[in-house]
Amino acid sequence: MNFFTRLILTTSYVTRCEGVSLTLRRKHSLGNQQIRVSKQKRVALGNPEINSLTLSQKRDILALDTDNNTLKFPTIWLRDNCQCPACFQRHSQSRTIDWGKFDFGVKPLSAKLVESELTIEWSDNHRSNFTLDWLIERSFTEEKRKLFRNKIYRFERTTWGANEFGKYLKKFDYKSVLNEDSTLLNWLESLTKYGVAIVTNVPAKNNSNKILTERVAFTRRTHYGEEFTVIAKDGTTNVAYLSSTLPLHTDLPYYHYAPGANLLHCLVQSQGKGGESQLADGFHVGNYLKLHEPESYKILTKTLVDWSDVGHENGDHFHSLHQAPVLCEDEFGDLVRVNFSQPQRDSHFNAPLEQVILWYEAVGLFTKLLYSPENNVTFKLAEGDILTFDNLRLVHGRSAYADTTGRERLLIGCYLDWDEIYSRIRVLRKQLKRSKEMNIEQSTRNLHQLCLSF
Template sequence: MFQADRRDVACLPINLAPPKEQAPSRLVRVPDPDRQDMQFPDIWLRDNCRCEECYLPQTLSRLPQLWNNLDTNVRVLRQSVDVDQEVFFIEWSDGHASQYPFSWLRERDFSPENRERYLSDSYRPEKKLWSGRDFERIRKVFYYEELITCDSKLQEWLHNLAVYGVALIKEAPIEMDVLRKLSNRIGFMRRTTYGDEFSVRAQPGASNYAYLAAPLPLHTDMPYFEYLPGVTMLHTLEQSESPGGVNLLTDAFFVAELMRERYPEQFRVLCQTPVDWADIGSDGDLKFHNIWRAPVINLDAEGRCVRINHSIPQRDSHFSVPLEQVRPWYEAMARFVGMAQEHSCGFKTTPGDVLTFDNLRLVHGRTGYDDTDRNVRHILGAFVDWDIVYSRLRVLRHAASPGGP
């Protein structure tokens, strides 16, 4: 599903044992006059019966009764097709009868092409990975007023954000409610220990490293949360006129795939060594002590990158691993950080810009800047979870194509 844009980087699972040999599924062939015949496992068809005893239309979900005493040996006794109505009928060995519209079956056909179409069109768009030198080519600019008023532009923004992990919004008003209005167009904000929104500017006695004017190294936000905030939105209210304050971004999935190809053992170390991430302190009257243990590179069941954890200030001094794993991790991590810097891009936002990016995928930072009473940098930030973004994207897509699933 993940692919490198213009650079075909191998993306293969690591150390995954071959699946155990299983008994072949009993398949039901459904003749389709308009396309190649479809095949479905019989147990799947029984599980997904559409009758009123098995399915509740108003919730679009199956009823649980069948599973109270599921017979996995259920078999098809008879099957038939109503060609005019395009309905497929089955009589089952457990005495049940089912019927399935052809349109419904076509959407769920088990062919490789149909499964790939569903995963990219309905589940999540395919990600395209990029190096910093490609940033100007893949960067997409949107305009605030269009996103607030036009659903097609909102859909385009969210799709681009899902594919490339970054998008820039221009011409937002210099007002404190911009991020809330954008979040409400998607769904709702993600609240954290720093509130619904957070203000990033140099502060004396700062409670977070980001509140310093010193250089901010590449990192993901809040790796100490098990449920990591998905999309970061940063609204520039005031920008330092000093040469500093330049935003830095790297597609860390791209870096991870390069490591998988070039340094597979160090890639394995970063995928399998749990790291202690922590945030201990207070913000206003709220005291907190957040800890989460997870590797730097997180993979899904198919071996694809799904989350990066990285923040030098928020990596705990506790390192709860065997002694012999410590030095290999440091060596692998030094490689990862060096490659992330090598493939970074830099640009400076201006007042009214809203930088949006995938916090599970991109690492971000900034150069240091001079901070005086007459030279202030003020960024307002907020988060939206990816679950909410993908939900909104599907709703928008279905509204634009009412004939879709």
């Protein structure tokens, strides 16, 4: 049975200009209130054609009926999102209704649709107007929700094993990223989709990496500073600064707010063997476990592990701690973060004993898969490369190396947060779309000019 038990009040309508007006007057009725329009006079709005406006019995839902569908809107949401200058400030794109004084019991008294504009009179003596385009863009269907989530809020991801890596690893010229918005967008989209991309031809300067982050937004600072130098050091408190093998890990899992993306600028590479970068896609392996080893997956998503870092940098001491699983899911059960680091896992393990035993079994399997040739890729960065990768998704490592006299392997790293990357992608997409539309307009004008001149 339809959500609405309908009570048709009237079929009258008024034609204005080339459109149709649908008026709905308040009735103290137990049934729903609906106005139908004749088929010939439907309001055409791109895809849907609106047949009628319907208000639910409680006056809490307003429905726009089309032949195939009913677009429903909560009336309280409509009032809350009134677009008039008193309720919404256009230049700050902000709602200005003060909730301290808002009537949460507000109801529509009447609603009418004139051409493509919906007008509602409210019980708090207010009137709101909405264009149908605006409403349709915000419709409460599952399809719209998914679209928003996958295209605007987050972007599509493609996970990979070793076989696909070569196909997915894209390279972007540093100067081009700095100077062309389209290359900047392509790099960030590649980084988002595959979790990895290389920026090439980077000047051998200490601040080249920082300049790149500032092209996006700004460098994410941590207790290691804004930039960190990866060079063999004596007496370090971080194992990354040794020339021995650096096993697969994610950076800074002991931060509740772990850095989103890692940018490693290779200034000096070691000669001969060693110093290779290793990567594996933690989401790819995690999803494999979810499918084939669901018990292990469950343990890795449910067991809180104590990630920690105790040390000092430039004389400043820190003691960071974060309790989180190896595999972190969002509300939809999708993986959103991998925490993985042998050196930076505390010897305190605050989980029940039996669970800890199962956790070691599961993490053993996860580790084996991360290191297996099916999932693990090894390559050597060239001098002038910036390896950029998703630190919440990929694990990375490095094989041991030996410095030769006068030639010390040197990487300068820094971080970018996903909040800033996503924001930049949204802005760039909008700007590039607008500029494309303007180019088309300009081309049309040019063509028109050309035609006239013949």
